[in-house]
Amino acid sequence: MCEQTPAVRTTLPLHPRAAGEARRFLRAAICRAHAASVLDSAELLVSELVGNGVRHAAPPITLEVACDGSSGLQVHVSDGEPNAPGPRRAAADAEDGRGMTLVDYISDDWGVLPHADGKTVWFTLSA
Template identity: 40%
Template sequence: MVTVAPPDTWTYALRLPHDPRAARVARMTVRAALSGHGMAHALDTVELLASELVTNAYRHTKGPASLRLTALGDGRLRVGVWDSSPHVPAPFGEPPAARVPLAPADAEGGRGLVLLRQCAESWGGWSFGGGDAPPSPAGAGKLLWFEVQGQG
C-alpha cells in the first residue's frame, strides 16, 4: 500500500461580492482552509488580518473583492486581497518601516493596518491598470498581501 502525503503548497481563491457580509465569509473560509491544513497556530492572526483587508475593500470600494490563500511550501502562508481601487495605502506601498498613522482613541476604525504591521512578517501591494503596473486578470484595482509563518 502506498501512502500519499498532501502537497506542501496549495491555493484557495474566493471571489467576494460587494456585500457587508464578505468579511464574515472570508473569516469562515480562512478558518476552514487553515484548520484543514494543520495551520491552527496561525489561524487567529490570519483570520484577523484577512478580515481587516476584506473589510477595507468593502468600505473603500464599490466593487467585488477576491481573497487568495497560498501555502508557499516553506511553512509560510501568503494571503492576498484584490479590490477595484488602484490606491495602495501605507504600509503596503511603502518600505516595511513606513509609519502608519494611529487612529484617534475614540475612533471606531482605523487600526487594521497597524495590526497588520504588528502581526505580519512581510507585506506588499501592487496597483493594476496603469503605467508599469503588472497585468491583472481581474482588471484594474490593487492587490494587497501579507505573509505569516503558517507552520508551528
C-alpha cells in the same frame, strides 16, 4: 508552494458580511499541516483587509490563500480601488483606522501590488 494544500481563491460580495465569509473561507482553506498555528492572526488580518475593501474600495474583492510549505501562509486580498492603503494613526476614541497598523504589526511581511484593475494587498505569516 505546499504539495498538500493547493492555493485557493474566492470572490466576495461588496457587503458588510463579506469579512465573515472571508473568515469562513480561510478556515476551510488553510493548510492544517503548515499554517494552522497562524489561523487566529490570519482571520484578524483577513477581516481587516476585506472590511477595508467593503468600506473604501470597488468590486470585485477577491481573497487568495496559499500555503508556502513549512514557512507559513500567504494571503492576497484584491479589489478594484487603485489607491494603496497604509498604516495611520487613529485617535484613541476612533472606531476605525487601525486595520493596516494591525497588518503591519502582526504580519511577518506585507505590501501592495498595483495592477490595471485596482490593487492587491498581501501579507505573510510564518508558522
